[in-house]
Amino acid sequence: MSPSLTVALVQQACTAAREENLATSIQGIMHAAEQGAKLVLLQELHTSLYFCQTEDVTHFDLGESIPGPSTEIFATLARELKLVIVTSLFERRAKGLYHNTAVVFENDGQIAGVYRKMHIPDDPGFYEKFYFTPGDLGFTPIATSVGKLGVLVCWDQWYPEAARLMALQGADILLYPTAIGWDPNDTDAEKNRQREAWMTIQRSHAIANGLPVLVSNRVGHETDPSNITSGIQFWGTSFVAGPQGEILAHAEQDASVLVATLDLQRTESVRRIWPFLRDRRIDAYDGITQRYLAVR
Amino acid sequence: MSPSLTVALVQQACTAAREENLATSIQGIMHAAEQGAKLVLLQELHTSLYFCQTEDVTHFDLGESIPGPSTEIFATLARELKLVIVTSLFERRAKGLYHNTAVVFENDGQIAGVYRKMHIPDDPGFYEKFYFTPGDLGFTPIATSVGKLGVLVCWDQWYPEAARLMALQGADILLYPTAIGWDPNDTDAEKNRQREAWMTIQRSHAIANGLPVLVSNRVGHETDPSNITSGIQFWGTSFVAGPQGEILAHAEQDASVLVATLDLQRTESVRRIWPFLRDRRIDAYDGITQRYLAVR
Numbered sequence: 001m002s003p004s005l006t007v008a009l010v011q012q013a014c015t016a017a018r019e020e021n022l023a024t025s026i027q028g029i030m031h032a033a034e035q036g037a038k039l040v041l042l043q044e045l046h047t048s049l050y051f052c053q054t055e056d057v058t059h060f061d062l063g064e065s066i067p068g069p070s071t072e073i074f075a076t077l078a079r080e081l082k083l084v085i086v087t088s089l090f091e092r093r094a095k096g097l098y099h100n101t102a103v104v105f106e107n108d109g110q111i112a113g114v115y116r117k118m119h120i121p122d123d124p125g126f127y128e129k130f131y132f133t134p135g136d137l138g139f140t141p142i143a144t145s146v147g148k149l150g151v152l153v154c155w156d157q158w159y160p161e162a163a164r165l166m167a168l169q170g171a172d173i174l175l176y177p178t179a180i181g182w183d184p185n186d187t188d189a190e191k192n193r194q195r196e197a198w199m200t201i202q203r204s205h206a207i208a209n210g211l212p213v214l215v216s217n218r219v220g221h222e223t224d225p226s227n228i229t230s231g232i233q234f235w236g237t238s239f240v241a242g243p244q245g246e247i248l249a250h251a252e253q254d255a256s257v258l259v260a261t262l263d264l265q266r267t268e269s270v271r272r273i274w275p276f277l278r279d280r281r282i283d284a285y286d287g288i289t290q291r292y293l294a295v296r
Numbered sequence: 297m298s299p300s301l302t303v304a305l306v307q308q309a310c311t312a313a314r315e316e317n318l319a320t321s322i323q324g325i326m327h328a329a330e331q332g333a334k335l336v337l338l339q340e341l342h343t344s345l346y347f348c349q350t351e352d353v354t355h356f357d358l359g360e361s362i363p364g365p366s367t368e369i370f371a372t373l374a375r376e377l378k379l380v381i382v383t384s385l386f387e388r389r390a391k392g393l394y395h396n397t398a399v400v401f402e403n404d405g406q407i408a409g410v411y412r413k414m415h416i417p418d419d420p421g422f423y424e425k426f427y428f429t430p431g432d433l434g435f436t437p438i439a440t441s442v443g444k445l446g447v448l449v450c451w452d453q454w455y456p457e458a459a460r461l462m463a464l465q466g467a468d469i470l471l472y473p474t475a476i477g478w479d480p481n482d483t484d485a486e487k488n489r490q491r492e493a494w495m496t497i498q499r500s501h502a503i504a505n506g507l508p509v510l511v512s513n514r515v516g517h518e519t520d521p522s523n524i525t526s527g528i529q530f531w532g533t534s535f536v537a538g539p540q541g542e543i544l545a546h547a548e549q550d551a552s553v554l555v556a557t558l559d560l561q562r563t564e565s566v567r568r569i570w571p572f573l574r575d576r577r578i579d580a581y582d583g584i585t586q587r588y589l590a591v592r
Contacts (some may be wrong), residue, residue, distance in 0.1 A: 025431045085501050088407045119575045160456030160504055161581050168583055170590030179544075193540045196583070197503045200541050204500030208456055244489045245496050276454050279415045280587070284434050285457050287464055288584045294444075294466030 005146055007039045008032030009258040011238040011251050013220030014049050020046050022070075025087075026077060027258045034082040035259045038107070038145045043216040043238070044088045044154050044179040045100070050218065050234070054226045055130040061115075063092030066114060070287040071103055079109030084144045086151055088177040090131075091116070092097045102177060106143045113142030117153040118162065125183070125229050139165035147172030147264065150211070154178040157198070157215075161288065163205035167277075172264065174211050176202060179218040179235035195235050203245035210271040212248075212262045213241045213291070221254055243270040263284045299561045301442055303335045303469075304328030305534040307547050309516030310345050317343050318366075321383075322373060324553045331555045335442045336402070339512040339534070340384045340450050340475040343398070344432040346514065346530070350522045351426040356517065359388030359390060362410060367399055377403030378457060380440045382447055383474040386427075387412070396428040398447045400438045409438030412506040413449040421479070421525050424451070435487035443468030443560065446507070450474040451495070453511075457584065459501035463573075468560065468587050475514040477530035491531050498543035506567040508544075508558045509537045515549055547586040 010028030014021045028213050032040045043053075047070055051059040064070055070089050078085045084107050091101035091114075100117035102189050115136030118129045139162055141148040150171030156162045157176050166174060180198060182191045206213040221235035229286035238259040249260035271277065305325030310317045323344050328336045341347075343366055347355040357566060360366055366385050374381045377436040380403050387410075396413035412431030416424045435446040435458055446467030452458045453472050462470060477488045502509040535546035536556040543583035545556035567573065583589050 118577050118580060121575065123569065123571070133578070139583075155575065158570070159393045159576065160460065160500070160502060161576070161584060164456065165581070165583050165589070168586060168589040170588075193542045196542065197540045200496055201500050201503045204503075205458070208454060208500075228420050244491045244493045246492065272418065274454070275419070277588070279417065279451065280455065280457070281414050281430070282585050284414060284586055285461070285585045287435075287461050288457060289578050289581045290464060291464075291578055292573070293461070293464040 003263065005038055005262045006035035006036045007214055007240060007260055007262060008035065009040070009216040009238040009240065009251070011043060011090045011216055011219055011236050012047065012217065012255050013045065016049055018047055018244065022073060024255070025120055029081065029085060031257045032259060033083055034152060035085060039084045041086045041214050041216045041273060042088060043174050043218045044177040046088060047134055048090070048142040049222050050179045050232065052128050052131055052234065053125050053222065053224045053229070055127045059131065060098060063090045066091050066101060066103055066179055067111065069194060071111060074103070074275050075109040075111065078105035078107055081234050082107045083262065084112070084146050085150065085177055086177065088153060097133055099132055099135060100128070100153055102143060102153055104149055106144055112144045112269050114152070115142065115151040117156060119155045119159055119267050121194045125224065125232055130201070136286050140168065141171040150184060152176055154180060157202050160205065160208060163209055167209035167211060167271060170213060172194050172267070173262070174205055174209070174213045176213070176215045179216070179234060181232040184221070184230040184233050188269050195237060199237065203247070206241045206243055208276060209247040210267050210274065210276070212243055219255055243267050299559065301334055301558045301560055302332045303337070303536065303556055303558060304331065304333035305337050305510060305512040305536070305547070307339060307512055307532050307534040307554065308342065308513055308551050310342065310400055310514065312345055314343055318369060320551070325373055325377065325381060328555060333379060333555055334586045335470050337382045337510050337512045338345055338473060339382060339514045340473040341382060341386060343575045344386070345518055346528065348424050348427055349421050349518065349520045351423045352521070355427065356394060359386045359394050361570045362387050362397060362399055363407060367407060371401050371405040371407065372400070373395045374401035374403055374587065378403045379443050380408070380472055381475065382445065384449060394427055396424065396449055400440060400445055400447060400448055400532060401539060402440055408440045411438065411447040413450045413452060415455055417451040421520065421528055435465065437462050437465050437467040446470045448472055450476060453498050456501065456504060459505055463505035463507060467507060468563070469507070469558070470501055470509045470513045472509070475530060477514070477528040480517070480526040491533060495533065495535065499537050502539055503541040504572060506539045506563050506570065506572065508539055511535050515551055523573055539563050543562050588592070
């Protein structure tokens with residue numbers, strides 16, 4: 001593991017045309033490689049529209065096996081460009097059994113590992129519990145030539161437990177492919193609170209664990225096929241944070257490839273001045289595995 | 297529990313004179329009461345200098361029993377002003393057995409409960425492991441007339457586990473008395489990163505748990521009695537955050553009494569749009585009670 005690592009995030013708008021989305025991702029990855037990136041993170045479900053705005057059984061047709069057509073494309077790209085790629089795919093595991101799955105490719109084109117989204121949201125416009133079976137692989141970082149990658153997906157970002165378990169399993173970097181946006185009808189104040197909360201909670205995982213965090217989020221407006229809502233305005237703002245939660249680079253709300261260089265030795269130096277892992281009260285954390293503890 | 301609650305934080309500089317520190321706290325609490333506060337939070341160890349800059353056995357003389365001389369003063373004040381007060385005292389529990397303890401007073405002057413700091417830091421200038429036995433009361437909120445108070449102390453603030461356990465036990469508000477500051481010799485960039493991380497991690501507890509957070513921090517420069525370091529410049533910046541982590545009010549670096557009004561119904565409404573407690577993967581969190589999980 002080299003002490004410094006150039007990383008890139010591909011932040012893109014998607015359309016209903018799979019080939020277009022793939023072309024945009026590929027272009028972004030090639031651009032990242034030209035700038036020296038050795039690790040590229042794509043956003044959540046980058047090969048399609050965010051199809052969870054409605055519950056529609058035909059959308060399961062978007063699912064694909066892993067390995068499968070998409071993994072073949074990204075495996076080739078990883079090998080040709082000699083970089084590690086983290087993708088996010090709609091996995092068809094069996095008839096009627098689907099997952100929201102991140103696939104990590106080693107720089108020789110091999111699949112280094114997969115992560116199946118553990119926390120599944122469900123709220124108006126984000127009907128993910130209909131589509132995605134909760135992950136059954138736990139919180140296990142994926143070993144690669146650029147370090148152990150603690151890949152988590154979108155809704156996972158709100159759970160300190162997930163980040164902590166990745167850190168305890170030796171993750172060197174936390175990575176979040178996401179697809180989050182605004183209800184266009186919300187007030188500006190509410191929009192600001194939501195985006196700020198989203199950045200804050202992910203920066204907090206960097207701080208609590210002394211790890212860099214990469215977040216790649218979708219951009220663009222996608223309409224609601226049911227016409228019930230005003231669709232989702234994905235807010236982009238992909239960012240790279242260092243192990244004190246400091247923002248090293250961030251994107252705006254347009255399609256972009258964000259490049260940043262991490263100093264991987266900072267985790268050791270930050271953990272020496274802030275040795276949070278040393279002082280965890282593991283004798284008193286039992287209740288974390290309970291749903292709720294108050295009796296009232 | 298009323299839907300809105302006016303709260304106040306007393307942020308003060310301390311001296312070696314206990315009576316002076318008490319007078320400043322009392323003045324702050326009276327000022328808070330005049331402005332309608334029903335809950336006042338004092339900073340960590342507000343009756344003395346931050347004595348942990350060196351390891352000196354004579355400093356144990358600062359410890360006091362609970363109930364004791366300080367609790368008598370604050371109990372009287374709570375009863376007379378009809379407000380709930382959260383204090384932070386150096387508890388002498390037995391000969392040679394000391395804790396860093398928060399004491400919560402009901403508005404009738406009764407001690408509603410105590411919390412003994414669970415996570416104890418130890419780094420140059422903050423030799424707390426010498427003075428404070430780790431708390432043995434767990435993470436239990438304290439029931440009061442203004443809600444269940446999840447009181448945690450300073451170093452606890454870096455641990456998402458602590459905030460989560462308070463939330464799972466039904467806390468309505470998270471409260472952090474703290475005493476954190478800069479090494480005056482650090483660069484401005486490092487100082488900014490540290491203070492920003494400190495705010496970010498505490499705001500993240502609000503977000504992860506959908507709860508308001510109150511933080512009261514010390515101000516002023518205190519010299520190092522050993523003259524080894526340049527002392528500590530306590531950075532103040534006490535703040536009140538709402539349940540999306542949004543800053544409702546914050547202080548600067550001078551002594552002040554910060555007043556803010558919380559809408560306690562926002563926890564329910566925020567948790568309805570962001571139902572993080574619903575989706576916790578309690579089946580997969582076992583590892584949280586381990587020191588470390590990676591085998592390498």
